[in-house]
Amino acid sequence: MASSSSSWIKWFRENYAAPLESVQQLLRAIYVVIAFCLALFIGALKAVLVGPIAGLLLIIGNIGVILGLFPAHVVWTVYSLIKTKSINAALKLAFLLALPVFFVLWLALSIFGSVLVGVGYGFFTPWVSTFEAFRKDSDKEKFLHSIKDGTWGTIRGSCTVVRDFADICYHSYPLYLKELRESTGDQLHHSIRFAEVPACIVVGLMGLIVDIPLYTAIAVIKSPYMLFKGWQRLLHDLISREGPFLETACIPVAGLAILLWPLVVVGSILLAILSSIFIGLYGAVVVYQERSFKRGVAYVIATVAEFDEYTNDWLYLREGTILPKPRYRKKKASNSSELSVGANSVRRKGSSGSSEAPAMFVPSLAPSRSVREAIQEVKMVQIWEELMMSSEMRGMELVNANILTSSNLSEWLRTKGSSQEIVGLGLSSYALLHSLVFSINSGSAGFLLSNGVELTNLNRPQDRLLDWFFHPVMVLKEQIRVIKLSEDELRFLEKLALFTGNIPSIATLENGCLGPQDALRAAQIQAISRRLVGMTRSISKFPTYRRRYRQVVKVLLSYSLGREGNSGMCTSRSNRSGSSIEIVPADV
Known part of the structure; x- marks a missing residue:
């Protein structure tokens, strides 16, 4: 009797277990799709209701801090440059001549960044919070948190961002200036000749004129590759259940990443344009470091080629670059053919170090880690x-x-x-x-x-x-x-x-x-x-x-x-x- 029952169970498993598992997988997929659509609708509704309030609080607060402290920032900066003993008179003159450009950049970029962050934070935080709520264990908790999360918390978060930004502008920046004023020539001393000041100014302006349009052109031309490569990577993870799609509870959030990937691409283009401003201005620093106008011009040209090569590596395009890449350093820092770009360093292809450039934010398109690994x-x-x-x-x-x-x-x-x-x-x-x-x-x-x-x-x-x-x-x-x-x-x-x-x-x-x-x-x-x-x-x-x-x-x-x-x-x-x-x- 026992042998007949065990054989019956074996026969049932062989004939009906696989179809039942397929049905369960289908029902789980339908549940995920329904949850994703529901979260998308609830998140959009909360974004429309909460987003304008949180965004306006953040934008108005940050712009108020920027404009309110701007006269004080000008006075503090000029006073600190005059009082510091770590740089000589010629370098002080160069900085004072460049300060109007930096102040204009600060006003323009900080106000534009505040508007961009305010809109992004106000409208997308409720969406993300809604999708995050579907990681809860019970269905009741998922529904309650999907309604509640990202509403009042988003408004409070926008006020917190303004508070932290005000602390940086009112407390942290004066501390940096105080350290600059109190630094002595024994600790840090930089000097430049008066004859080199015009060369620094010319190369800095040349960097802005050359690097900004070329960086923008490279970023725009390669943005379709970044868009489709990113979608390809995310869809591959979705089909193979890897990376963020490994855990069922995280699939709605990962699905939102697929929808918002075009915004990431647009953000990378904007960041490339923003980075090109400071990388171009860094040409003046190269003139000061190398004591050579020609090497400053070579830096302006070489950074464009470095940026093109860097983006090719990240997007898995053709190696190298067709753009000219003149040498602008007298000595290499090491045997790894390290080239200095901006404040960071970029290692050439084939060096022992990792490549990193400040020019453009390109999210990693390599296979992503699982959620369990990230939790560690x-x-x-x-x-x-x-x-x-x-x-x-x-x-x-x-x-x-x-x-x-x-x-x-x-x-x-x-x-x-x-x-x-x-x-x-x-x-x-x-x-x-x-x-x-x-x-x-x-x-x-x-x-x-x-x-x-x-x-x-x-x-x-x-x-x-x-x-x-x-x-x-x-x-x-x-x-x-x-x-x-x-x-x-x-x-x-x-x-x-x-x-x-x-x-x-x-x-x-x-x-x-x-x-x-x-x-x-x-x-x-x-x-x-x-x-x-x-x-x-x-x-x-x-x-x-x-x-x-x-x-x-x-x-x-x-x-x-x-x-x-x-x-x-x-x-x-x-x-x-x-x-x-x-x-x-x-x-x-």
Whole structure:
């Protein structure tokens, strides 16, 4: 009886299992198509209702910041160029003559970029949020989030963008100018002869006249190739279920990418035109570096050929270029035939390094990674949250130790923070030091987050801002590990980091250490503290940092006021009862 039932089951599987699987796949495909159409309709409706409000808030806010601070930017920039000692008088004259061009470019590009970002953010964020909602588990959550996500959040996000942009213009840019004014000739000195100033101006203008139209022509001519190559790559992933189409929940989002790919192509053309402006102006820098007008002209011609060759490589077209590519450097930086283009470097075909050019944004058309592989990356928001959480935790410890007071915190919030470096800079340096020491003590090869996630070169976010942060921090971590600080030396380094190297002030922090007796050891620790504070100062200029850090300071101020209030209550009670009450700091 058992053998007959098993044979019947085997016969059923052989004859009906495959058709049933085909039916299930068909039903799943129909479900995906219906979900995609529904998300497209709901996203379009939300974009029409929310997009104008969010876009106008972002455009009006950013343009208001640009125009409102423009007179101050002009004054700050001119004053900083005149006061700095890192460049000579002739180079100051060259910069002052070029400033009107840069100011006009700043107004034109920033206003145009604000309009473009406002329209794109306001109309496409609700769409993307709607498609993202279909990644939820249950159908009820998918429907509710598809209606709710991307509405009020988009409006709040536009206000956040304006706030971060205002912080960059009002806080970060003056900090850069302050560093320029305070830099001395011993740290960085650039000079140029007065006779070379006209050559720099002529080559800069020639770069604008030649590079802008040629870059635009190359980008427009090759845009159809980019359009169809991109569609071919995405459709191949769709058919073979690779890359973003590997997970069923991500298929609607990937389908939206197919529809919006023409906008990516248009954005690449606009970015190529924008990049050509700065690449053309960089010809003046080449004249200054090479001390040669001819090499500056050669740079203007060679960059067009480099751009053509670069786009050919990315779009899998014919290798090389038919355009002339004269040599404009006297010496090559290495044996890899490296050519300098703009502020970055582009390696020729066949070199050991990777090709990268600032000229045009061309999305990778190679087979994309699966969603599961992408999820393994640590997100940039996790790193920001880790830094803020560490600052908040260490700040509470300092409040409990009476190192930070409510008056310090409130004064920093009221002013630009320059008068309270222990709050604006020292606390962040102190927290970063503890994070590095935590990673070292844990035996981590990278940067260990408090939640146990290890940040390494393999899983770090592919973010340009993080490129400026990750490698120097890893070098500093290795330097701290190699010198093997004792407990007293670590306490001394904490003092230096918290008080930003201000030796007279560190006596107020009684943590059981007066500093190492060995002068060489003390100099090593002070050098590490200077690097640590310098990195923190650079991080503080990043977008979104100031907004997030102000929230941390507000939390610490509330905590300090609450602690002082509890202390006052305990003191008054002790006076009435005639006995003293000892208040033990909270264990954070």
